[in-house]
Amino acid sequence: xxxxxxxxxxxxxEPKKQLSMNxxxxxxxxxxxxxxxxxxxxxxxxxxxxxxxxxxxxxxPDLFYYSxxxxxxxxxxxxxxxFAARKDNLEMxxxxxxxxxxxxxxxxxxxxxxxxxxxxxxxxxVGNPSGSFVILLTLVHGVHLLSAIIFVLIVLNASFKLKIxxxxxxxIEMCTTYWHFLGGLWLYLFVFLLLNR
Amino acid sequence: MATVDIHAHPPVPHxxxxxxxxxxxxxxxxxxxxxxxxHKVIAKQYLITGIIWALIGGTLSVLxxxxxxxxxxxxxxxxxxLGGWIVIDPATQxxxxxTEFYLALVTMHGTIMVxxxxxxxxxxxxxxFLIPLQIGARDMASGFMNMLSYWFFFLSxxxxxxxxxxxxxxxxGGWTIYPPLxxxxxxxxxxxxxxxxxxxxxxxxxxxxxxGGVNYxxxxxxxxxxxxxxxxxxxxxxxxxxxxxxxxxxxxxxxxAALMLVFDRSFGTSFYLSDIYIAGEALAHEGGSPILFQHLxxxxxxxxVYIVLLPALGISSEIIATNSRKPIFxxxxxxxxxxxxxxxxxxxxxxxxxxxxxxPFLGSIFTLLTxxxxxxxxxxxxxxVTTLWKGNIVFTPAMxxxxxxxxxxxxxGITGIFLGNSAVDIQLHxxxxxxxxxxxxxxxxxxxxMLAGVxxxxxxxxxxxxxxxxxxxxxxxxxxGVYLVFFPxxxxxxxxxxxxxxSWTNFETFGGFTDLNMLVSVAAIATLSAQFIFLFNFFxxxxxxxxxxxxxxxxxxxxxxxxxxxxHGNWIGEIPSxxxxxxxxxxxxAKEDFIPQTIPYSETPESNFPHENxxxxxxxxxxxxxxxxxxxxHGHH
Ligand code: HEM
Ligand SMILES: [Cu+2]
Numbered sequence: 001x002x003x004x005x006x007x008x009x010x011x012x013x014e015p016k017k018q019l020s021m022n023x024x025x026x027x028x029x030x031x032x033x034x035x036x037x038x039x040x041x042x043x044x045x046x047x048x049x050x051x052x053x054x055x056x057x058x059x060x061p062d063l064f065y066y067s068x069x070x071x072x073x074x075x076x077x078x079x080x081x082x083f084a085a086r087k088d089n090l091e092m093x094x095x096x097x098x099x100x101x102x103x104x105x106x107x108x109x110x111x112x113x114x115x116x117x118x119x120x121x122x123x124x125x126v127g128n129p130s131g132s133f134v135i136l137l138t139l140v141h142g143v144h145l146l147s148a149i150i151f152v153l154i155v156l157n158a159s160f161k162l163k164i165x166x167x168x169x170x171x172i173e174m175c176t177t178y179w180h181f182l183g184g185l186w187l188y189l190f191v192f193l194l195l196n197r
Numbered sequence: 198m199a200t201v202d203i204h205a206h207p208p209v210p211h212x213x214x215x216x217x218x219x220x221x222x223x224x225x226x227x228x229x230x231x232x233x234x235x236h237k238v239i240a241k242q243y244l245i246t247g248i249i250w251a252l253i254g255g256t257l258s259v260l261x262x263x264x265x266x267x268x269x270x271x272x273x274x275x276x277x278x279l280g281g282w283i284v285i286d287p288a289t290q291x292x293x294x295x296t297e298f299y300l301a302l303v304t305m306h307g308t309i310m311v312x313x314x315x316x317x318x319x320x321x322x323x324x325x326f327l328i329p330l331q332i333g334a335r336d337m338a339s340g341f342m343n344m345l346s347y348w349f350f351f352l353s354x355x356x357x358x359x360x361x362x363x364x365x366x367x368x369x370g371g372w373t374i375y376p377p378l379x380x381x382x383x384x385x386x387x388x389x390x391x392x393x394x395x396x397x398x399x400x401x402x403x404x405x406x407x408x409g410g411v412n413y414x415x416x417x418x419x420x421x422x423x424x425x426x427x428x429x430x431x432x433x434x435x436x437x438x439x440x441x442x443x444x445x446x447x448x449x450x451x452x453x454a455a456l457m458l459v460f461d462r463s464f465g466t467s468f469y470l471s472d473i474y475i476a477g478e479a480l481a482h483e484g485g486s487p488i489l490f491q492h493l494x495x496x497x498x499x500x501x502v503y504i505v506l507l508p509a510l511g512i513s514s515e516i517i518a519t520n521s522r523k524p525i526f527x528x529x530x531x532x533x534x535x536x537x538x539x540x541x542x543x544x545x546x547x548x549x550x551x552x553x554x555x556x557p558f559l560g561s562i563f564t565l566l567t568x569x570x571x572x573x574x575x576x577x578x579x580x581x582v583t584t585l586w587k588g589n590i591v592f593t594p595a596m597x598x599x600x601x602x603x604x605x606x607x608x609x610g611i612t613g614i615f616l617g618n619s620a621v622d623i624q625l626h627x628x629x630x631x632x633x634x635x636x637x638x639x640x641x642x643x644x645x646x647m648l649a650g651v652x653x654x655x656x657x658x659x660x661x662x663x664x665x666x667x668x669x670x671x672x673x674x675x676x677x678g679v680y681l682v683f684f685p686x687x688x689x690x691x692x693x694x695x696x697x698x699x700s701w702t703n704f705e706t707f708g709g710f711t712d713l714n715m716l717v718s719v720a721a722i723a724t725l726s727a728q729f730i731f732l733f734n735f736f737x738x739x740x741x742x743x744x745x746x747x748x749x750x751x752x753x754x755x756x757x758x759x760x761x762x763x764x765h766g767n768w769i770g771e772i773p774s775x776x777x778x779x780x781x782x783x784x785x786x787a788k789e790d791f792i793p794q795t796i797p798y799s800e801t802p803e804s805n806f807p808h809e810n811x812x813x814x815x816x817x818x819x820x821x822x823x824x825x826x827x828x829x830x831h832g833h834h
Binding site: 021023024026027030031033034035037038040041042045048049052054055125126127128129132133136140 | 338339342407410411412414415416418419420445446447448449450452453454456457460464465466467468483484485486489492493496
């Protein structure tokens with residue numbers, strides 16, 4: 001029966017440090033999970049409904065290609081702003097975040113114009129569900145994107161107050177995460193629609 | 198075994214009394230009681246709102262039971278309450294319940310009970326109250342979001358409540374609001390404004406649930422006190438945790454389904470509608486699929502039944518262990534079965550749709566998956582019974598209600614196995630058999646879990662005790678009443694009587710069930726009346742109850758280490774550390790029949806198991822959370 005010595009144990013955590021992650025960031029991920037479930041519901045409904053036949057085929061608006069490029073670009077600028085914040089390059093943060101907000105607005109406008117292109121083909125919200133689904137998906141995604149733009153504007157405001165720098169990153173980090181998520185979500189939706197028209 | 202020096206005292210942080218910043222919290226009436234961010238106050242807000250809803254929901258059920266039990270009775274005496282919904286026959290002067298209003302009553306009863314009472318009222322009360330108190334946190338991760346969660350629920354409640362009083366009546370398409378009925382205002386008056394309000398209310402409800410759920414999960418993961426590892430969490434917390442995850446993943450789907458329904462109703466889309474004629478008139482809607490709605494609805498709907506049930510199971514686990522004075526049997530199996538149930542709950546939804554023309558092969562897959570749920574459910578029942586077995590049982594009202602829960606869960610679960618067989622379900626679907634099944638397994642079981650929780654944690658919520666004798670009377674009346682209400686429904690259902698029918702007197706076949714239906718209705722009225730004993734006990738005890746001792750049930754969990762009236766921040770001084778699991782009841786050798794989680798092993802040499810003696814060293818190294826790294830070259834045991 002040997003004695004146990006403290007050397008056998010390695011102290012990995014100090015007391016009080018139960019926090020495995022910033023609770024706000026963690027909550028943000030949970031929110032993202034629930035948004036993901038919403039779109040999983042929509043896209044699986046889409047597949048189920050499409051499998052039943054009586055499904056109108058139409059071309060997706062060209063503009064959706066442009067909006068895809070725009071939102072991908074905006075992810076780049078957002079990430080750029082994030083890196084700048086980490087390097088305490090505060091001017092760059094403002095520029096990056098500001099450009100992201102502008103690109104976000106541009107995306108929403110282009111999506112809206114895309115609906116116009118669908119209307120030109122005679123596809124409206126009301127009609128065969130194939131068109132209604134495209135509008136529904138873009139609309140709900142767009143609403144989330146608007147909420148992200150508001151978030152970006154809040155970050156922009158904070159960056160003007162010099163509240164975002166390498167020691168205070170959590171806000172811009174959450175914003176970046178959300179923004180990338182919505183960009184990725186659109187990419188998924190777009191590819192999904194292209195493959196399942 | 199290892200000889201360890203048990204006399205050295207580790208630093209025990211929970212004994213020092215230094216002032217904590219949270220201790221004194223000043224505020225005015227509004228910030229303390231209305232827009233409070235304190236989880237305990239929010240829990241009470243949920244509880245009181247839930248109780249009010251339960252009363253409304255119960256009253257509605259008695260109204261339609263009057264119709265079912267006494268189809269020929271003159272209901273004109275209800276006119277002061279229901280006004281125009283009691284239609285007086287001009288010839289006979291007999292007052293009858295309006296037929297469409299009957300449907301609205303059934304719909305609102307289901308909606309209120311499932312969502313407002315057993316989802317918001319149950320999780321909202323106990324997740325909020327117990328998570329911080331039992332894991333050793335000062336509050337939820339975000340008090341603000343928590344407050345928002347309640348006020349969204351309140352807003353949702355206000356809208357749903359308003360819909361009861363509009364002239365076209367509240368929603369009438371059943372709590373499952375299947376289109377096309379619910380989508381077409383022309384179809385029945387209950388698909389008009391009432392349905393719109395229903396949908397709006399549910400949108401706010403979902404927002405509230407998500408805000409709450411995000412908070413519960415974040416809090417459990419991030420804010421546990423020192424030493425409170427996952428394997429030391431009380432089963433209540435595990436249950437709330439799984440419940441919140443299920444909600445987070447399933448409510449968005451209901452949101453999506455409801456949004457598409459809103460589009461169909463208000464913007465003319467055809468997601469769910471096709472080939473419909475109303476009064477000979479073809480509708481423009483073309484190309485939709487009503488079955489699509491059922492898929493989406495039940496993808497939430499089935500997990501929802503476990504959202505309702507799991508918290509009740511968690512509560513009863515805790516209460517049964519405490520009052521059997523025994524460790525819960527199969528702690529890990531309890532967690533494992535809850536996890537398994539949570540996962541399975543997402544892959545069985547189509548058992549609600551066996552008769553929708555589903556491919557029989559698909560039907561048998563869903564039968565298989567559905568029947569598998571019986572396994573973890575049986576594990577839980579087995580564990581409850583084995584925990585009770587040879588226990589030193591203390592029959593508090595909370596304990597009685599918990600045992601009642603086990604009984605209902607068993608009775609109702611067995612009929613689930615009948616229904617889960619797609620072939621049998623062809624006969625039983627949409628009959629009173631289904632009504633009996635889910636009222637026992639979900640409705641009554643969860644209600645009992647909720648009542649058990651109230652009786653058990655009332656002393657912590659209000660610092661006073663509820664009356665024991667009244668609690669027991671309440672239990673027996675309710676327990677017997679529930680069986681009298683729901684057991685006969687099995688027979689009525691097997692005979693083929695469909696649910697949601699206003700009247701069956703026109704069918705020769707059902708003539709023989711008049712007496713049984715009358716019995717059910719009388720029992721329903723009696724059971725509802727018995728709840729007033731509880732209400733009296735509850736409100737009287739809040740103000741006049743005997744002051745509660747610190748730990749009235751001799752429990753091991755952390756909430757009983759707080760002051761009688763815990764302030765914002767819960768503990769004066771430091772948050773206690775945790776050294777052991779929550780079920781050290783009647784441990785061999787121990788001085789008392791329970792050892793709180795806050796007692797280190799070093800203080801209980803007389804009852805420690807050998808491996809626990811070894812843990813003492815860990816407790817001593819500055820109270821740090823330590824992970825043991827066993828050295829390969831050092832094979833000690
Ligand atoms: C052994 C486990 C269970 C099985 C096999 C099972 C099976 C079923 C089946 C097949 C149905 C559909 C019947 C029909 O509409 O024809 C059903 C209905 C239902 N079950 Fe269960 N069930 C089980 C446990 C539960 C539990 C634990 C709950 C709730 C906590 C629950 C709540 C419900 C509800 C609410 C409905 C009816 C919903 C409605 O149509 O309005 N069931 N169950
Ligand atoms: Cu189900």
